[in-house]
Amino acid sequence: MNPQDVLAELTALQAGDVPTHGGATMAYVYDSGRAGVDELAAAAQAAFQWTNALDPTAFPSVARIENDLVGAALALLGGGPEAVGTLTSGGTESCQLAVLAAREQWRARGGTGRPRLLLPVTAHAAFRKAAHLFGIEAVDVPVDPGTCRADPAAVVRLLDERTVLVVVSAPSYPHGVLDPVAEIAGLAAAAGVPCHVDACIGGWVLPFLDDVPEPFDLSVPGVTSLSVDLHKYGYAPKGVSVLLTATPELRHAHWFSTAGWPGYPVVNPTLAGTRPAGAMAAAWAVHRWLGTAGYRELACTARRATVELTQGVAGIAGLRVVGRPAATLVALAEDGPDGVDVLNLADEMTARGWLLQPQPPFAQPGGNLPATLHLTVTAATAGRVDALLGDLADAARAAAALPRPVADPELVAAAATIDPATLSVAEVEGLLELAGISGGALPERMAPVHALVSALPRPVAERLLAGVLGRVYRPTVSG
Numbered sequence: 001m002n003p004q005d006v007l008a009e010l011t012a013l014q015a016g017d018v019p020t021h022g023g024a025t026m027a028y029v030y031d032s033g034r035a036g037v038d039e040l041a042a043a044a045q046a047a048f049q050w051t052n053a054l055d056p057t058a059f060p061s062v063a064r065i066e067n068d069l070v071g072a073a074l075a076l077l078g079g080g081p082e083a084v085g086t087l088t089s090g091g092t093e094s095c096q097l098a099v100l101a102a103r104e105q106w107r108a109r110g111g112t113g114r115p116r117l118l119l120p121v122t123a124h125a126a127f128r129k130a131a132h133l134f135g136i137e138a139v140d141v142p143v144d145p146g147t148c149r150a151d152p153a154a155v156v157r158l159l160d161e162r163t164v165l166v167v168v169s170a171p172s173y174p175h176g177v178l179d180p181v182a183e184i185a186g187l188a189a190a191a192g193v194p195c196h197v198d199a200c201i202g203g204w205v206l207p208f209l210d211d212v213p214e215p216f217d218l219s220v221p222g223v224t225s226l227s228v229d230l231h232k233y234g235y236a237p238k239g240v241s242v243l244l245t246a247t248p249e250l251r252h253a254h255w256f257s258t259a260g261w262p263g264y265p266v267v268n269p270t271l272a273g274t275r276p277a278g279a280m281a282a283a284w285a286v287h288r289w290l291g292t293a294g295y296r297e298l299a300c301t302a303r304r305a306t307v308e309l310t311q312g313v314a315g316i317a318g319l320r321v322v323g324r325p326a327a328t329l330v331a332l333a334e335d336g337p338d339g340v341d342v343l344n345l346a347d348e349m350t351a352r353g354w355l356l357q358p359q360p361p362f363a364q365p366g367g368n369l370p371a372t373l374h375l376t377v378t379a380a381t382a383g384r385v386d387a388l389l390g391d392l393a394d395a396a397r398a399a400a401a402l403p404r405p406v407a408d409p410e411l412v413a414a415a416a417t418i419d420p421a422t423l424s425v426a427e428v429e430g431l432l433e434l435a436g437i438s439g440g441a442l443p444e445r446m447a448p449v450h451a452l453v454s455a456l457p458r459p460v461a462e463r464l465l466a467g468v469l470g471r472v473y474r475p476t477v478s479g
């Protein structure tokens with residue numbers, strides 16, 4: 001085959017994907033809408049695609065790139081003179097390393113028993129994964145069911161000598177609201193516990209806005225680390241995030257160093273060995289080109305669009321905005337007794353060319369959280385807010401006319417008797433068939449699937465969801 005044909009095949013593969021540009025895909029992707037960003041990022045990425053950031057002594061260029069980006073993040077996000085940082089592969093890895101560092105420091109202080117991580121229920125799932133990987137108990141901190149902000153009184157109740165870290169979000173992914181960072185960081189500090197601010201999604205937006213309700217960054221007393229993703233509102237290609245730590249000691253606590261084998265001495269600041277430098281170089285190039293003024297303009301554009309969107313939703317019967325969106329994320333929930341089911345609404349919006357992300361209802365002490373639709377607003381959506389609101393109003397009318405998705409009670413009752421840990425892959429397949437998720441393709445309307453997942457006991461739902469993905473990942477049989 002010639003290279004053009006190979007590339008044409010790849011392009012054809014993308015035909016079934018949601019669009020990465022244009023502002024209608026309101027999760028997963030971040031589009032600046034600026035001409036030239038893609039080309040610059042691609043050229044930078046290409047120049048560094050064979051470089052290995054594993055060894056900055058062999059490739060001093062990547063150390064410079066990393067130092068420049070960490071320095072920029074520290075300047076933006078309140079880093080003090082001692083503060084340092086690390087480039088990682090994404091938000092999940094930054095969150096994992098923050099948890100690992102805190103656990104290591106707790107152990108070094110003499111901590112014993114099973115370590116605990118205090119997590120607002122709205123903290124990103126990446127922290128649950130970190131707890132799972134690093135043998136830590138994830139302890140749920142409830143949020144206020146009205147504001148969806150983490151409850152400081154619960155933090156006070158839950159802090160103990162086994163707590164290695166308290167997490168807050170700036171803002172949270174599910175609802176886009178800012179946790180009471182200063183209050184919780186202060187409580188943690190008083191108990192001698194570090195506090196991580198997860199600003200993965202908001203950290204490259206909030207510093208540029210003039211209506212941020214309260215301080216949230218590394219300058220807040222008690223905040224010991226902060227994560228911010230360049231591959232989100234830094235408008236860089238996928239694969240680059242920053243973890244900032246208030247001290248070099250805390251950064252060292254997530255490094256791994258060994259001379260205990262006959263090969264080259266290893267020092268890994270992150271979880272990976274070989275580190276791709278392409279995304280780092282692309283982030284560096286985009287950052288250098290956009291500069292502070294460019295980022296401020298993009299952040300303010302996305303924020304204005306977010307405010308217009310929230311104001312417009314107020315005029316759509318049966319829908320409301322949850323809490324007070326602090327940055328550029330919005331969660332929509334059903335409003336009132338004649339409210340619109342948001343799972344049906346998601347399907348209706350998909351049919352109109354938008355991707356709004358359904359989030360299931362969530363039970364927690366102190367008041368359950370409703371099902372919501374998540375919208376990540378980027379600069380590219382800014383020019384389309386009227387179209388979005390028009391489609392939302394139309395889709396809300398259509399969704400209101402649909403029956404509410406309900407889970408089959410027999411299936412739910414049967415699921416309650418299942419121990420997911422004992423299920424074989426074949427049994428999971430059988431259950432998926434029973435649930436009406438048959439064959440390779442997912443149903444066109446996902447509302448019934450989401451309704452079923454929410455009605456099942458959480459561990460069963462988690463196993464079935466993994467089963468769905470197991471079907472997606474089936475090796476191609478090559479001839």
Ligand SMILES: Cc1ncc(COP(=O)(O)O)c(C=O)c1O
Nearest residue numbers: 090091092124126173198200201
């Ligand atoms: C607040 C927050 N933290 C962590 C993450 C995880 O980031 P990633 O998907 O880059 O691993 C996200 C992703 O949306 C996020 O919004």
